[in-house]
Structures are given as structure tokens and as C-alpha cells.
Amino acid sequence: MVDSPLSFTGLFVLQAVAQGHRFGFDIMEVTELPSGTIYPALRRLEAARLVTSGWEKDDKARKEGRPRRRYYELTADGRRQLAAAEARYRAVGRLFPKRSTT
Amino acid sequence: MTGRLLAVIALVVPAVVRPRWREEWSAELAEVRRTRGRLAAARMLRGALADARTLRTLGDAQRKGARGRPFAAFDQDIRYAVRGLRQAPGFTAGIVVSLALGLAGTAAAFSFLNAAFYRGFPEVADQRGLVRLTLGSVQKFSTIPVPYRDYLTLRDNLTTLEGLAAYRDATFAVLAGDQPLSVRGAVVSGNYFRVLGIPPAAGRFFIDDEDRTPDTHPVVVISDMLWERLFHRSPSAIGSVMLVNGAPLHIVGVTPPAFIGIRRAENPARLWVPAAMSALTLRDRDGHPAAIESAGPLWLDLVGRRLANVSVEQVQAQAAGLRDSLDATRPDPRARISAIGVWLNNPEGMEGEMLACGSPSARPAGGSCGRCSPKRSSCRCCRRRSVC
Numbered sequence: 001m002v003d004s005p006l007s008f009t010g011l012f013v014l015q016a017v018a019q020g021h022r023f024g025f026d027i028m029e030v031t032e033l034p035s036g037t038i039y040p041a042l043r044r045l046e047a048a049r050l051v052t053s054g055w056e057k058d059d060k061a062r063k064e065g066r067p068r069r070r071y072y073e074l075t076a077d078g079r080r081q082l083a084a085a086e087a088r089y090r091a092v093g094r095l096f097p098k099r100s101t102t
Numbered sequence: 103m104t105g106r107l108l109a110v111i112a113l114v115v116p117a118v119v120r121p122r123w124r125e126e127w128s129a130e131l132a133e134v135r136r137t138r139g140r141l142a143a144a145r146m147l148r149g150a151l152a153d154a155r156t157l158r159t160l161g162d163a164q165r166k167g168a169r170g171r172p173f174a175a176f177d178q179d180i181r182y183a184v185r186g187l188r189q190a191p192g193f194t195a196g197i198v199v200s201l202a203l204g205l206a207g208t209a210a211a212f213s214f215l216n217a218a219f220y221r222g223f224p225e226v227a228d229q230r231g232l233v234r235l236t237l238g239s240v241q242k243f244s245t246i247p248v249p250y251r252d253y254l255t256l257r258d259n260l261t262t263l264e265g266l267a268a269y270r271d272a273t274f275a276v277l278a279g280d281q282p283l284s285v286r287g288a289v290v291s292g293n294y295f296r297v298l299g300i301p302p303a304a305g306r307f308f309i310d311d312e313d314r315t316p317d318t319h320p321v322v323v324i325s326d327m328l329w330e331r332l333f334h335r336s337p338s339a340i341g342s343v344m345l346v347n348g349a350p351l352h353i354v355g356v357t358p359p360a361f362i363g364i365r366r367a368e369n370p371a372r373l374w375v376p377a378a379m380s381a382l383t384l385r386d387r388d389g390h391p392a393a394i395e396s397a398g399p400l401w402l403d404l405v406g407r408r409l410a411n412v413s414v415e416q417v418q419a420q421a422a423g424l425r426d427s428l429d430a431t432r433p434d435p436r437a438r439i440s441a442i443g444v445w446l447n448n449p450e451g452m453e454g455e456m457l458a459c460g461s462p463s464a465r466p467a468g469g470s471c472g473r474c475s476p477k478r479s480s481c482r483c484c485r486r487r488s489v490c
Contacts, residue, residue, distance in 0.1 A: 024126070025133045028149075035149020040156035047160050066136070067129035070122075 006085040009033065009041045010050075014074065014082045017051060022071040042072060050078035104131055104143050111147065114154035116161040123157065224360035227299025228407075232364075233417050235266070235404040236440045237430050246437060247399030250377070252428040253291070254395075256404065256439075259424055262417045266406035267297040269363075272383040274373055277345035278332040285328065287373030288363065289380045289394070295323070295357075297407050298364070304329070305340040305355030312354075313376040316393040320379060322351035325372040326359040346375065347382040364405065399430060417441040 006014065016027045028038045045051045051072045061068035074082065108127055115123045127150050135143040187194040222229040235256065238245040250268070257266040269290040276283045288294075292313025295302075303326055312319035322344060324332075333339035343350045362370030375382060381391035384400075394400070408417060418441035431437040 023130070023133075025130050025146075035146045036152035037149075039149050039153035043153065043156045043160060061129075066132050067125065069129045069133075070126040 006081055007041075009037055010045060011082070011085050011089065013038065013041045013045060014050065014078055014085070017072050017074055018079070018082060022073060023069045024072075027072075045078070046072070048077075049075055050081055051075060104135075104140070104147060107144075107147050108150060111150050111154050114151070115157050118161075119157060123154070127153075223364045224362060225298075225300050225358045226361075226364060231408050232298075233263070233406050233408055233414050233441050235406060235417075235421060236442070237428070237437060238440060239434060239437055246430055246434065248402045248404070249399050249429045250394045250397065250402070252430050253402055253404060255427055256421065256424060257291075259427075260406065260417065260420055262409055262412045262420050263406040264409055265293050265297040266404060267291045267294040268377065268402045268404050269294055270380075270400060270402050271371070274346050274375075274382070275348070276328075276373065281332065283332075285373045286369060286371055287375065288371045289377055289383060290374050291377050294374070297405060299407070300358060300361055302355040303358045304337065305353070307355050308376050313378045316378050316395070317381060318378065319376065320349060320351045321354045321376060322346055322379075323355045323357060323374040324353055325357050325361070325370070328372045329356045346373070349379075349382055351375065351379070414441055 012031045012033060013027055016030050019030075021027045021030045024035070024039055024042060027042070028035055031038065033041075042051065046053060052075055053070050053072050056068040056071055058068055105128070108124065108131065112120050112124050112127075131143045131146055131150075134146050187197075226232070236245050237248050237252070253266070253268045257268075260266055267290065269288045271286070271288050274285050274287050276285045290308075292308045292310050295307040300307075302323075305323075307323055308321065312321050324339075324344075329335055329339055332344075333342075339353055340355065342353055344353055345351075357374075377394045380394035380397070384392040384394060384397045386392040386397065406417070408414070418439075421439040421441050425431050425437070425439055428439075431439075
């Protein structure tokens with residue numbers, strides 16, 4: 001369990017996992033962060049027990065003709081940290097006035 | 103190509119997680135190759151390297167953390183050990199038997215050492231303050247008998263001692279009611295219990311008057327065991343009469359239950375009579391009862407209590423100065439007086455190592471000195487004995 005605030009990277013990765021992007025390359029795709037950022041972030045989140053990992057079933061990987069993937073999912077602590085971080089970042093966002101993009 | 107590079111990068115990853123790491127990255131690279139092409143997969147290797155370094159850093163941190171906490175992962179060690187032992191029952195049985203034998207042997211050895219060398223005599227106060235005096239021959243490393251007069255001379259002149267007591271083992275025939283018993287005991291000077299610092303369990307111990315004039319105060323002190331066996335711990339035992347070697351003696355006191363004298367535990371004294379009543383046990387050359395002062399040289403044990411801040415060496419020095427005034431040393435110019443501390447439960451055992459024959463404390467009344475075999479009747483110390 002990590003009590004320190006999540007980094008932006010951590011927040012992105014947790015949010016991506018929460019939305020169902022469960023393996024490294026998929027998370028990389030959705031967050032558009034480089035591999036050198038995503039995988040270390042996953043390791044740290046796993047060490048902090050905010051995510052856990054498990055192996056995909058062999059049958060499915062064999063059917064699709066590829067090696068089995070390592071899937072990540074949020075732990076209870078991970079969900080709690082994600083909720084706390086989301087609330088914090090929303091509060092920060094309210095401090096900045098909205099700017100027109102046109 | 104990417105596979106070979108991945109194998110090289112994997113060397114950075116801690117060995118414990120390396121196979122799983124390689125499997126994960128193989129899948130990731132396969133996915134990238136399938137969707138983005140080989141070049142993108144090659145670029146992904148930078149991520150693999152960063153990932154490997156992260157794992158390395160995290161592994162080091164965990165190891166340092168584990169070392170920093172006392173008994174970190176101790177439960178895992180226990181579980182691992184238990185699993186290992188369960189898988190090898192024969193080995194486990196061997197360990198258990200070895201440990202049991204080792205522990206039992208060690209416990210027995212230390213119990214023996216404690217009993218033989220370190221445990222004090224029960225009920226004796228401040229045993230380290232006691233000192234044992236012996237008269238012996240320098241040349242022959244043997245002890246010599248002590249006339250009771252010499253004990254009185256030492257008692258009255260050794261100012262480094264609070265008191266000096268004498269005692270002599272004896273076996274008494276006791277008749278209490280209609281029950282005859284052979285009881286191990288001792289003839290003791292009147293201050294014996296006072297010097298040893300023992301409180302009576304019932305009644306009192308000897309007073310000075312009872313040890314001043316021969317045969318005028320027929321009193322006896324009995325052990326707790328004898329009190330229990332003969333009188334069932336009745337308080338009326340104090341003051342009652344008991345036949346000891348045919349003489350009616352008044353029981354004046356009872357020793358504490360654990361008290362066994364300063365003798366070996368296997369041979370404890372159960373009865374004590376004052377030296378003034380020693381005619382009960384002593385006989386002269388003609389076989390007539392002899393008072394202790396006229397009985398000639400005797401195998402007496404002398405034990406004294408040092409004054410505070412007086413060392414054994416100081417007692418020894420003062421005792422050596424009294425040598426010329428002792429009857430026992432006059433015919434033997436090489437005789438000496440020794441003072442040794444009473445440190446051990448079984449000091450006689452140590453004495454036996456040093457003396458060639460017959461420490462006075464080991465000599466039972468009426469028998470040989472105990473150090474020489476029954477066949478060696480030529481033992482000088484036994485021959486020299488005039489009264490036994």
C-alpha cells in the first residue's frame with residue numbers, strides 16, 4: 001500500500017488498467033506513453049501492491065497463435081488510490097480557468 | 103535479433119524473476135511486431151532495458167529492507183524448514199534424536215558440575231565466608247590428627263575469625279520408643295551451628311555452657327528427618343529424652359529440613375551431640391570412654407568463619423604463627439597449618455586429589471581413613487591414630 005500521492009504516470013497506468021487495458025503494450029497504446037515509462041511504472045505499482053498480475057490462459061493464447069500475455073488488474077488498494085488521486089486531480093483542475101481552444 | 107537482445111537485457115533482471123520477465127516481454131514484442139512491425143519492436147527494447155533496471159532497483163531495495171528489519175521473513179524461514187523436515191522424516195528423526203541426546207547429556211553434565219562444585223551446602227549462611235583449617239605434614243602432603251586442646255588454642259587465638267568450630271563424624275545407636283536405629287551424626291563444638299549460621303527449625307542449638315564441662319549436659323540436636331521419622335514433627339519432641347549410645351539425651355533442637363552439615367549429600371548427618379558429651383563415642387587405648395580433651399589427637403574437622411574483610415590468606419598467616427603453640431606440631435617440625443576456603447559442595451573430593459592419604463574430614467569414626475583401601479592397613483595416618 002502506498003500512501004504517497006500517485007504520479008501522473010501511475011495515475012494514467014492505473015486508470016488504463018481500470019478501463020480494461022490489461023497488458024503492457026495495450027496500456028502503452030492507450031496512454032501514448034513510451035515503453036520505457038509504462039513498464040517501470042507497472043513494476044512499481046505491483047511492488048506497491050496497487051496492481052497484481054497473472055498469466056493469460058494457455059488455450060486462448062494458443063488459439064490466437066501468440067505467446068501468453070501477462071495481465072494486470074487493480075487491487076483494492078489500487079482502486080482506493082485511484083479514486084483518491086482522481087479526486088485530488090479534479091480539485092487541482094478546478095483551480096485553473098478553462099481556456100478557449102479556438 | 104530482438105530475441106537475442108532481449109536475452110542480453112534479461113541478464114540485468116534479478117534471476118528469480120528472469121524467466122517470467124522474458125516470457126512477458128516475448129509476448130509484448132510479439133504483439134508489437136504483429137501490429138507495428140519489426141522496427142517498432144526493436145525500439146521497444148529501450149522499454150525492456152528500463153524495465154529491467156527498474157526490477158533490479160526494486161529487488162535491491164527489497165533485499166536491503168529485508169536486511170534492515172530484524173527477523174524479516176522469519177516466518178518464511180520457519181515454513182521452509184518445516185516443509186523440508188516433513189519431506190525427509192528419517193533425517194528429521196535423526197535430528198530430533200541427536201538434539202535430545204545432546205541436550206540430555208549437556209543438562210546432565212552441567213547438573214553434575216553444579217551439584218559438585220557450585221551449589222552451596224543447604225542452609226549454611228554465606229558459605230564463602232567459611233574457611234577450613236587443617237594440620238598437615240609439608241613433606242608427605244598428609245594431614246595429622248589434632249588434639250582438642252589445639253582446637254581450643256586456635257579458636258581462642260585466631261582473631262581473624264568470628265568463630266572456629268570443630269566437628270567429628272560418628273555413628274550413633276539411637277533408641278526412641280522401641281525403635282532402634284543406627285544414625286549418622288557428629289560430635290560438634292558448642293559453637294558449630296553458630297559458626298555455620300544456621301537457624302533452628304525447632305527448639306534451639308547448643309549453648310556454651312553445654313560444651314564446657316564433660317558429661318554434665320546430656321543434650322542432642324536432631325535433624326528434621328529424624329524429627330519426622332521418630333516424632334512425626336511433634337513439638338513435644340523438644341525436651342524429650344532419646345537414648346543415644348545408651349545415654350539418655352534431651353533433645354534441645356531440630357535443624358532445618360535441608361541441612362546436611364558440610365558433608366557430602368549421600369552421607370548426611372542426622373544427629374549432633376556437643377563435644378562435652380563425646381565420651382559417648384570416644385574410647386581410650388584401654389577401651390574406656392574418654393572425654394574429648396583427654397582423648398589425645400583426633401581426626402577433627404575445623405571450620406571457621408572469617409571476619410568481614412579478612413581474606414583466607416590472612417587467616418592462613420595468623421594460623422601459621424600459632425604453629426609452635428600447638429601440641430600436634432611439636433614433635434613434627436615440618437608440620438604446617440593450612441587454611442582453605444569452603445567453596446564447594448564437596449570440598450573433601452578436592453582434598454582427596456591433593457592429599458596422599460586421609461584428610462581428617464573424610465575419616466569416618468571407627469574405620470579407616472577412607473582414602474586408603476582396606477588392604478592397605480599400613481597407611482601411616484591410620485596407624486598414627488591413637489583414638490578412633
